[in-house]
Amino acid sequence: MAHISYPFKKTNKAVYKKPASVLTEDVIYWKKLGLPVLVKEFGAIDYIDFSPVEPYYFAATCSVRVQIYDPITKVVAKNISKFVEAAYGGTFRRDGRLLVAGSEESAVKLFDVQSKNVLRVFNGHTGPVHRTFFTRDQIKVLSFSDDKSVCLWDIATEEKIASFSEHTDYIRAGAPSPMTPDIILSGSYDHTVKLYDCRSNETTLTVNHGCPVESTLFLPSGGIFISAGGTDIKVWDIFNGGKLLANISQHHKTITTLTLASNNSRLMSASLDRHVKIYDLSTFKVVHNIDFPNAVLSMAISERDDVLAVGMIDGVISIRKRVQPASLLEDKKGLFKFAPDHVETVDVVVTKQKATKVAEFDKFLRKMEFTKALSVVLKSYVATKFPEKTIALIQEMLRRKVLHMAINGLSEKDIGLLLKFFRKNLGEARFTRIVIDAVNVFIDVFENKIKLFSEQNLCLYTSLKEDIREEIEVCKRVSELEGAIGLLFSGAQVSTSIGNLEMNDNLVPSSKAQKDIVIDV
Incomplete structure (x- = not known):
């Protein structure tokens, strides 16, 4: 039976990049x-x-x-x-x-x-x-x-x-x-x-x-x-x-x-x-x-x-x-032009297409070496300078349901890097949803092994729990504030509606009718 090779789709990092300024x-x-x-x-x-x-x-x-x-x-x-x-x-x-x-x-x-x-x-x-x-x-x-x-x-x-x-x-x-x-x-x-x-x-x-x-x-x-x-x-x-x-x-x-x-x-x-x-x-x-x-x-x-x-x-x-535009500069380069204005040719030049460069973590992902792929994007340089690469790979692993396998094989050092990444990007609006899902997988994997962590990683895990608790409190306060603002807006709309009704003589013929309308509202 012949072996069928399917094309590999690269991890999409662009969706998590910061929005660029509009070029007008x-x-x-x-x-x-x-x-x-x-x-x-x-x-x-x-x-x-x-x-x-x-x-x-x-x-x-x-x-x-x-x-x-x-x-x-x-x-x-x-x-x-x-x-x-x-x-x-x-x-x-x-x-x-x-x-x-x-x-x-x-x-x-x-x-x-x-x-x-x-x-x-x-x-x-x-x-x-x-x-x-x-x-x-x-x-x-x-x-x-x-x-x-x-x-x-x-x-x-x-x-x-x-x-x-x-x-x-x-x-x-x-x-x-x-x-x-x-x-x-x-x-x-x-x-x-x-x-x-x-x-x-x-x-x-x-x-x-x-x-x-x-x-x-x-x-x-x-x-x-x-x-x-x-x-x-x-x-x-x-x-x-x-x-x-x-x-x-x-x-x-x-x-x-x-x-x-x-x-x-x-x-x-x-x-x-x-x-x-x-x-x-x-x-x-x-x-x-x-x-x-x-x-x-x-x-x-x-x-x-x-x-x-x-x-x-x-x-x-x-x-x-x-x-100056390039075309204007080219016209001033020489005193004479030896090439004719128009040259007819039937030759077609086929340019050699450049090979598409595949990222290192995508190479490991293609080989299904998930722990190695995750280790690559947890390196300090990548996680700090290009966090969208790290988050894109985590999202891809969540989609494939293999993140727990990748996390389970991490070394003690990489576990520390992953915890640092979670803490740093928990409040980033672009990444929050994926970080929360990844933290849930992390807890499922290490629920019974947390006491075996090194002292440093245990400290990072405790700090992460505190950060999550603070985020929850902030979300609660924002929800309460949103509700209060919504109530104020609703009241303002009712007041405006009443004011419009009171000003319309056709709808409100008398002061008694005005009172009835207010009571109904």
Whole structure:
């Protein structure tokens, strides 16, 4: 009679693995930014801004200078150091030719990027100026100061056009409207965000953020603005009187800066909790998270999301550049191509299939050497690093009803390892059911032999019994709590039902009828 060989099915370990993070298009897209290059500066990085024109240099404001970096070489291309005290908030004009920055000296300075010369100095503030921006028409400059005022300056005449002193604390955030040069947004440590109209010199809107405001920005439409402060990001609708549209709380420390990315479809926030989070603006949900080694103070991203620059509190700038697709790199490898664009062939290449690797415990399982298979997965390295392998084999042996045979043949050392594994994984939700079943088999096998255990194994067995007793007590308390919560929910539903009946005049014509209904319920 011919011998029939049946295929062996490997033990399924995947079902007990920890659930992996979902791989979305956003995760793939943002992971292509690549590994960071770290550059050290002399002070905390107060502000970062990218030039809107090629070659997309970025300005990092720190200490008493504004450093302009080349994102390709990651070195300083220009150094603007015309400050006596600390510089703040250096930003480019839309054409990339001018740069404006505030300072601890209470002055606002305008620079020519090419020559690094000071073109204008706007004096009038009495406190440090932390944020500066160009207006929509590019011929005026905005400044936000610790003297609790917002000023609008004319570049040509170097004169103050408008000033607003509505806040009662430092102003550390602001933004110009993307639609008109006459609308200004400011955020203050007095917890409020204010909207000004320069045509009438009036405050047109005030909203309360609830925390000191660290950053503000407009969405491209100009009708919605976003404020960040504390651990909250809030979205406000201007045309509905400052209606709160969304409140996002994903950070656990102060949010320091906001910026838009991906053609204004994504919002990025940086925080002192060392995270940069990316949100989908259509749902306000986090689509990706990037970790950094220290608290983040500033952040900016270039056109087409090619370069992300992040400034930290310890003076380190992290520069991440997007990895180019392989197809683009291949096109640049040589000057000439000798191979034709298309080669016709009738040959079929058959690749050699790799032999499937079988785990060591599966080899023993196939030979029906159950004790040896169990000993392999009880080794410290496997049981600690890959507990799903151990639990998968135990589950397979339970299914085959051979676990008692495997346990019965274990050495004293392996019995100790098995008891340690039971203790460690008893409370693991993925494994609890199988561990309980395996412990029952263990007790059935050694019920009359427990006194023969070594002192160490006897101690482990006693500890396991205590752990099981504690788990039972926890389960009882959880069941009691679940029952109490269910009772509260039931009561709430009854109350709601009664309330709905009382409000319906058609169903309840009189107060007497209401009482009857309540009694029936």
